[in-house]
Amino acid sequence: MKSKASAPGKVILFGEHFVVYGIKAILCSINKRVTVTAEKTNGKKISINSKIGKLVLEPNKSISEINSPLKPFYYLANKAIKNEDTGIHIEIDSEIPLGAGLGSSSACCVAGSAAIFKLFRDISKEEILEHAIEAEKTIFKNTSGADCTVCTYGGIMEYDKNNGFKKIEDKPNFQLVIVNSNIEHSTQSMVSKVKEFENKNKEKFSNLSDLESQLVKDVLKLVKENKTKEIGEKMNKNQEYLEILGISNNELTKMIRIGQSSSFGAKITGSGGGGCIFVLTNESNSKNILKKFKDNNYECFSTKIDFKGLNTF
Numbered sequence: 235m236k237s238k239a240s241a242p243g244k245v246i247l248f249g250e251h252f253v254v255y256g257i258k259a260i261l262c263s264i265n266k267r268v269t270v271t272a273e274k275t276n277g278k279k280i281s282i283n284s285k286i287g288k289l290v291l292e293p294n295k296s297i298s299e300i301n302s303p304l305k306p307f308y309y310l311a312n313k314a315i316k317n318e319d320t321g322i323h324i325e326i327d328s329e330i331p332l333g334a335g336l337g338s339s340s341a342c343c344v345a346g347s348a349a350i351f352k353l354f355r356d357i358s359k360e361e362i363l364e365h366a367i368e369a370e371k372t373i374f375k376n377t378s379g380a381d382c383t384v385c386t387y388g389g390i391m392e393y394d395k396n397n398g399f400k401k402i403e404d405k406p407n408f409q410l411v412i413v414n415s416n417i418e419h420s421t422q423s424m425v426s427k428v429k430e431f432e433n434k435n436k437e438k439f440s441n442l443s444d445l446e447s448q449l450v451k452d453v454l455k456l457v458k459e460n461k462t463k464e465i466g467e468k469m470n471k472n473q474e475y476l477e478i479l480g481i482s483n484n485e486l487t488k489m490i491r492i493g494q495s496s497s498f499g500a501k502i503t504g505s506g507g508g509g510c511i512f513v514l515t516n517e518s519n520s521k522n523i524l525k526k527f528k529d530n531n532y533e534c535f536s537t538k539i540d541f542k543g544l545n546t547f
């Protein structure tokens with residue numbers, strides 16, 4: 235028997251990094267997915283196969299000894315197997331660009347958690363999410379949980395790490411264009427960089443957190459009123475705060491200025507240092523924005539909000 239699940243990638247619209255410190259963020263999931271297929275096998279091995287590589291190991295290995303980006307899948311399979319006399323084979327198929335701040339690892343953890351545990355028993359979305367966050371912690375121990383949460387439930391949501399998520403029911407009519415810097419980055423090291431900033435600049439960080447918190451409150455009102463232009467202005471403000479934290483660089487700033495000059499707003503999404511930016515636009519202008527970035531040799535695509543979240547089949 236095979237068990238299959240898919241989960242969407244995500245964009246952090248507002249509040250990345252600050253969310254790690256308990257400030258509310260606004261996120262949405264996007265229409266690019268990871269699909270994970272799991273099946274029981276004879277012989278006690280956990281084998282994982284994806285475009286980025288393979289991992290084949292006996293169960294019950296210590297996670298700290300495993301040096302592979304596929305270890306969240308091993309963690310999940312090992313937990314699900316417990317003492318049962320079986321192996322598991324896992325196949326991963328992804329349309330989300332890797333390591334680009336679009337939630338590919340969170341979507342993997344969520345779809346992996348669902349596909350693997352469903353081989354053994356029925357499991358609720360809440361429990362799938364819990365295991366997914368544990369699995370993500372094997373590669374990024376300080377995760378706020380925001381990414382896995384939006385990949386599980388889909389749509390647009392507000393999220394804070396102490397109170398969880400609340401779906402935003404209004405369906406805004408803006409469009410997003412995502413542009414990839416193709417600069418690799420590590421979420422773990424960018425989060426450590428912000429921690430260093432916070433340690434050295436306590437008062438400045440606290441002031442910025444207050445500003446971000448107010449900005450998110452304002453945006454929640456603007457989303458209800460469908461005021462795209464004003465939401466774009468808040469994005470540009472949020473980008474300024476991220477630049478103060480030191481997570482932008484020359485290339486990202488160049489991309490953002492291109493986006494800001496021809497749309498409502500543009501900012502980094504995710505941990506920064508590389509990865510993607512996104513541009514807020516509307517249907518009539520999105521082709522123009524795509525052309526502008528393509529003319530400058532950037533990889534870009536327009537995306538829609540996914541309202542489905544985790545899907546099992």
Ligand code: MEV
Pocket residue numbers: 246249250251252253254335376377378379380381421425503504505
């Ligand atoms: C990464 O996509 C978002 C960060 O805020 C980290 C997190 O929330 O866990 C940088």
